Amino acid sequence: MPQTQAIDAIAQLQLGFESGGYICDTDIATAVYLARELEKPVLVEGPPGVGKTELARATSTLLGLPLIRLQCYEGLDESKALYEWKYGKQLLYTQILREKLSEVLEGTHGLDQAMERLHQYDDSFFSERFLEPRPLLRALREQAGSVLLIDEVDKSDHEFEAFLLEILSDYQISIPEIGTVGAVTTPMVFLTSNNSREIGEALRRRCLHLHIDFPELELERRIVQSRVSGISKTLRDQLVAFIQAVRNMELRKVPAVSETIDWARTLVLLHADSLDQALVRQTLSVILKHQDDISLVSRELPKLLAQAR
Amino acid sequence: MDATLADFIRILRSAGVRISVSETIDAYQALREVGVTHRPVLKNALGMTLAKTGEEQELFEGCFERFFAFQELNDASDPEESAREPEHGESDSGEGQGSGGGAGGGQQQDGELGELSRQLLQQDWTQLNADIAAAGQRVESNRIVSFVQRGRFSRAMAEDLGIRELDEDIARLDAGDQAARDLASRLERHRGAWLERIRDYVERQIALFADPEDQRMMRERLPQIKLSHVDRRRYAEMQDLVRRMARRLVTLHSRRRKTARRGQLDFRRTLRSGLAYDGIPFEPRWRRIKKDQPRIMALCDVSGSVAAVSRFLLMFLYSVSDVLPKVRSFAFSDSLGEVTELFRTLSLEEAVATTQQLHGDRSSSYGRSMNDFEDLCLRDIDHRTTVLVLGDARSNYGDPGISSLRKVHQRARQVIWLNPEPRVQWGYGDSEMPLLATACHRVQVCNTLKHLERLVQDLMRSAA
Known part of the structure; x- marks a missing residue:
């Protein structure tokens, strides 16, 4: 089937x-x-x-x-x-080919014949060669x-x-x-x-x-796990729970998944094993990009951390 | 399944999801791809092809749950049935064996019975349910629009399934010997249960098709109802409607936001772009019309009689703020105050409520309000300003404020007076409309959502 x-x-x-x-x-x-x-x-x-x-x-x-x-x-x-004509190249070619012009037009009599001859070469300037895709x-x-x-x-x-x-x-x-x-x-x-x-x-x-909406808790954990190598399980769980709680607050800009990952990487670089207040306060600027948001979250920090644990 | 999908799409449409023919085709193709076996995938596939905005997605979720829950209900009721059946089944099989072993006559009678009677005796509910569903499709029960049609549809279905033959069978058996009479009474009992099933089926069809249909009709009628007559309970729906209308207007008019070409060479810009090509004017640049954004000042009477209309006018104006960003609003009854800030800081509903609280429910004094307006912002009115006044022009035999309005009229681009009263009542009693109309560019009746929509559309057109 x-x-x-x-x-x-x-x-x-x-x-x-x-x-x-x-x-x-x-x-x-x-x-x-x-x-x-x-x-x-x-x-x-x-x-x-x-x-x-x-x-x-x-x-x-x-x-x-x-x-x-x-x-x-x-x-x-x-x-x-979409595309553009390569004007510069076209102009350059006309300049260079000016010498060729007399060869091309050799043996023609009068303007009509010369035009006729030139028409044969019409397409060469608007061909794919001069097309910039x-x-x-x-x-x-x-x-x-x-x-x-x-x-x-x-x-x-x-x-x-x-x-x-x-x-x-x-x-x-x-x-x-x-x-x-x-x-x-x-x-x-x-x-x-x-x-x-x-x-x-x-x-x-x-x-x-x-x-696509923000991922659920479990999904975000898996995302962090796969994108950040060497993160400990406790840190990962706490961090994701913290982020999820922060997203529920009234912020000017809620942290995105990419910021979760950045934060996780930052914490791994700092050799953290779990979240604590001082650490979070120092690194809060990784996930929050407005001063208002930062001050709002740091005021709520103890409560949020307790939730995340 | 194709017919089912068609039904589903019809339900979605009446719930307010806009589905085009090409999207229908997409949905059929998607359905053919993924099949119906895996419910979440089915839901995703249909959702992606049919619902194209967040709001539509929500509607879709609701409809999908209702519609396909019902489909499942059909399947789910079977096990339940079979759980209940054993007692029936046992007695049935007992009798069946009895008749099989003993009287051949019973079986002969069985043979004479109609298809439906036989199925009822065998308690073949799976088949019976399937037949009911099929009959439902035959009598087009999905066209049901109201609960009053319940009886009609149940009857039509029962007839379609052969209730006549069943009744004849029962009557014939009832006239027969004892065994036949037993059979008849059993049939009678099953007939009741079976009719119950049909009625259930029709009920579900009503829940699925008629209720959304009812809502759709309401939605179509609401814009034409006089705003002062609209029930307070309907306000939520009205707001929803205003939002929809506003969104439509916004998408319609934001398209023309770009300035139009006028076919006049813009010499300076052409020369400048030509610099790259040796001063040859290679790319001609055209002059563009610079478009004014209109400035709108809306004066709304919020005294009792006009409050409802004011509410929706304000709502409308602020819902289209994407296209008409420069709206200042004023509310007045016995005096006038600016409420622009309220709408900037609060949500629409809160702002309207606060406005009503601050200025509403006092008898209106046009003289004083117009004076206030003159003091407050005559200076700010210029040739780009459109002044909207919404009010019934009933000044309780006081000063109608005509001198102030004249001054406004002289400075503004246009003054539009919106009167919720029908034209015939203008000028009677304390209505000063004819006098005030001399200081307006345009006077129009405005008391339904349709009127409001047309007004806002005109404003936007003058903006384009």
């Missing part, structure tokens, strides 16, 4: 991610599986620092495909995302397929979002001078968003939607 195979394949994916150091739930594995089978892009949402970008990286490692990353920002346009075009042209990460798509403009639609639904793009370029192998596309702006319906419709 193919459907049980699907379940197996999803479990396989999960294991694969795990051996690559990316610990995840079944829903993430299911999303990746479906994205491959249905050839659909995945829109990954969630608070910052839960491993949205990391997911794309882990997928590329797992599938052995190159990761092509496009970081979005306000003002990003086609020439930076940017991430999107590169992803389409990758022979064996690729993992395309369009990072923080909510930071881009509306125009760019609309422009993505063609690529995401048909995996092809149009270059006026050359024609339509289709994907050699359909790339695997991840879009990430922090929801700093509402993303359009049209884009959502074309994607599978995956929401």
Whole structure:
């Protein structure tokens, strides 16, 4: 039965991610599986620092495909995302070829004939040779397929979002001078968003939607275990419990998973075996990035530590 | 399973999840991929293809639990049934053996019985349940929209399953000998249980389909109900609705936020970009329209009669603050005060409540309030400012504040007066609307969510 195979394949994916150091739930594995089978892009949402970008990286490692990353920002346009003509090279070539011009035009009479002759060379300046491929075009042209990460798509403009639609639904793009370029192998596309702006319906419709939240206690423990070598079990448990408790507080920015890992590494470097007040107070700046938050947490420190133990 | 998925999608839609045809196709494909055997995977797969925002995800979770719990309930009721069955089963098998060994006549009668009667006698509930579900699909019980249709659907299903033949069988057996009469009374008993099953099935269909449908109808009707007539209990729903409408407007209008090309060459910028290409103006740059963000000042009457409308106007204005960031709000009844700060610091609901507490529930004095407004911010009004006044213009025969409003009218880009009263009542009694209208650019009736939505949309359009 193919459907049980699907379940197996999803479990396989999960294991694969795990051996690559990316610990995840079944829903993430299911999303990746479906994205491959249905050839659909995945829109990954969630608070910052839960491993949205990391997911794309882990997928590329797992599938052995190159990761092509496009970081979005306000003002990003086609020439930076898709392709650009190498103006400099084109100009340089025209300069160099000026000498060749008389050779080419030898034996022509009158302007019409010369134009006619020149027309034969028209295309050479707008050929692929002068095309500078940017991430999107590169992803389409990758022979064996690729993992395309369009990072923080909510930071881009509306125009760019609309422009993505063609690529995401048909995996092809149009270059006026050359024609339509289709994907050699359909790339695997991840879009990430922090929801700093509402993303359009049209884009959502074309994607599978995956929401990643902060991991549960047990999952986060496993993440720390796999990412930070040489951490003692007591320290790991206390640290994760502490972080989870801090996340429940009213903070300006709650610590992300990446910050948990950073903190764990810091503590391992300091040869800590368990959390104590002085230690936490000194290293609090690793997980909290606002002074308000730090002062708030340090006031609650004894209570939080007691909880974590 | 395809029909089930179609039902599920319909439920999601009536719960307010927007699902397009292409997403439906995706869901079918995903379903074909992963199958139904593994419930969490099924849920993930459907969730990813159908629910595309956090809010929709929540709705989806609820619907999924309800819908597929019901599917499971069907399976789960079977073991329970079989646990209860033994007593039946034993007596049945006892009798069965008896009739098998003794009277061949009983079996003959069995043979004459209809399909349904035989299944009832055999207590084949698995089959019977499956038949009920199938009949439910045949009579389209998923089209049920209200609980009053309960009877009709149960009857239709029972008829579809052959209750006539069953009744004929019972009547015929009842006229027969003792053994036949026993059989008849047993059938009678099972018939009751069986009808109960059908009614349960219909109840569940109501819970699944009719209730969301009811909510959907309510949602469609709410915007057209007069705000002053809306029940206080419905406020939560109304707020939800306002949020939805606002979000739609925001997505619609933030798209036009970028300035438009006007086809005029921007000479300076073209030259500058041409520097890279030897001074040849290679990339022409166009002049762009600089768009003004409108400044809005909303004056809301919060005295008793208009309070409900004010509440939702304020809510609307602040829900679209992504697109209309420069809103200052003032509340007045017998005097006027600025409440912008409240909305900046508190949550929407709290701010509205506090406003009501600070300024509400006093009889309105337009003269004094308009004076206050003039003192407070006539200076700040310029050609970009739109002044909204929401009030019924009933000044209790006092000064309507026309002189202050005139001054505002002269300075502002536009003054829009919103009156929750219908047009025919303007000018009667202490209503000063006709007089005040001479100092406004536009006067319109505004007493439903639809009106509010149209107003805010106009404001945004003038912003674009």
